[in-house]
Amino acid sequence: MTSQVIRETIERYLQSYQRADTQQMYGRLSRRDGVVSFGAHADLQTTDWEAFAAPVACQAAAGREPEIRILDFWSQVLANGGAACAAALVDFRGTVSCRQLSGPGLRVTFALEQEEKGWRIVQVHWSTHQEDTLFAPNDASDGEDAFAAYQELARHVTQKLNLRNFDFAADLAPSLHEEFLELVEEGACLDVAAVRETFPPIAEVVSSGGTFSWTVELEKCRPLAPGKVFLMTMSTVVLTSSDGHKDIRLYRLSNLLEKNGEGRWIFLHQHRTLL
Template sequence: MNSDEIYDLCTLFLHAYQERNLDTLRQMFNRSEELTVLGTHEDLCFLGWSAFETSLARQFSAIEDTDIQMTDFRSHVFAGGAAACAYATTNYRGRVSGQDIHLHGMRLTLTLERHDHFWRVVQAHWSIPADGSLLSPKQLTHQPETTASAPVGHDSGAVCAPQAQQQPALAAHAGFPSGARAAFTVYRKMASTATKRLNQGTFDFASDIAPHADEHFTEIANTVSLDLAQVRETFTPVINAIAVGASFSWSVQLEQARDLTPDITLLITTAQVTLTLSEGQPDTKRYRITNLLTRNSSGAWVFLHQHRTEIPAE
């Protein structure tokens, strides 16, 4: 499966949504309870095809007109063609339940897996800019259930909720696949080590973070696509704050997991980061994150891709 084929598949996915063609979407998605679809805020976490299909049907009944354009498309094929990841920017214009909606700069990640010579979407994640320039999905969340809004899951019914934010014991993950457990152990240790070294003033991105990322790593945060060098820059404000007396904490928790192949795993996690100034209230942010990891040539788990959506404070 080359990049052109993945592009065509993503185009078909958006076209099927635009045309409200549920039959085509049924053929494209892995219709099992292992499917995970993350929307643009914390209430939109659908576990399993049945929950997602119910949401789609509710949305399609309210959508009157829709146009979705895709730009900035990129993809990677892994494990000899057994799994793939695609991400793109999408612009949405539509009329839903009599309301005009325009959402620009939305980010989409799709994770695909080969099943009997056919490709199926096993995970999807949408996010929108967090700068307040777009129509707030939280406002739409509390509208009557007959009202839908933006693409793929602005829905009034939450299927899963964020779990408590603490660094979990590994025994709690006994039910997850072995590859996922091993990959999450790496993730958890990386967060713990980075937290400790940041607070000690000994943090070094090149040794504490970079070795855990593939050379093609891409992160989507607040709908902005970041390469590894740009991710490094995001630690600078934290380092500067700690230098003048602040403290930092970073915890991660595993919500869902799936081994795509023996060497590719998909993790759905929540994370909480807190920066507490020497005099002031803690600044805490929570995220739900799609993580795609692979084993490198030395057998170590490394990140291929992350896509995170901030969970607004209640």
């Protein structure tokens, strides 16, 4: 019975790749510090919560669900029922941590811990056979190019607001996909029209003698499909009123960008967290 429960936990974790379901993925992972995933390459180690969502973002960007099927499974309960290890041989056709994989023989090992709400994964390790078809990662220059465009956008918007001639339709909207969505810390989901409404209050403060500043820093970059990248960034936004009062906000953002037919990087999605 325990072996079956462990297998179901792992199957649900793998299904999160198929369904691009971040919530389901997190539901199978331990919430304690130290959760880690090792990919099939040396540069695919993941040790923080936000980055666990990156492989799911890869699937969403690819535009179709991968095919996942467990061919063989083994598990062993340890520590008087408090922990377990498991291994699976998987037929996986799609992407793993933004790397294309085709063919059977993907091996995955897991370490699990029994928590109050059931079995939770604390470590994952993916590996492939030498002869498997594993394509090279996408050009890292895409990520550098996309982040440079992001920095330039922040600089441009800052300049236009402080010159008091900011025009959302001309200065920011062209960098947002028409179906752009931003998840914010209050739990709301903002489309392009809602994003537009966040700027008049800023412009009002600046027009009264205040100043605005928006800077971005890169934390992580993952090229996805060609012409698509995942960026994890930190943004500092400072709005200073005419009396010198500063409203300083620090955000962590997950960003999904795509290069359009004109060669311009545009935002498809953002997830913003206030720190």
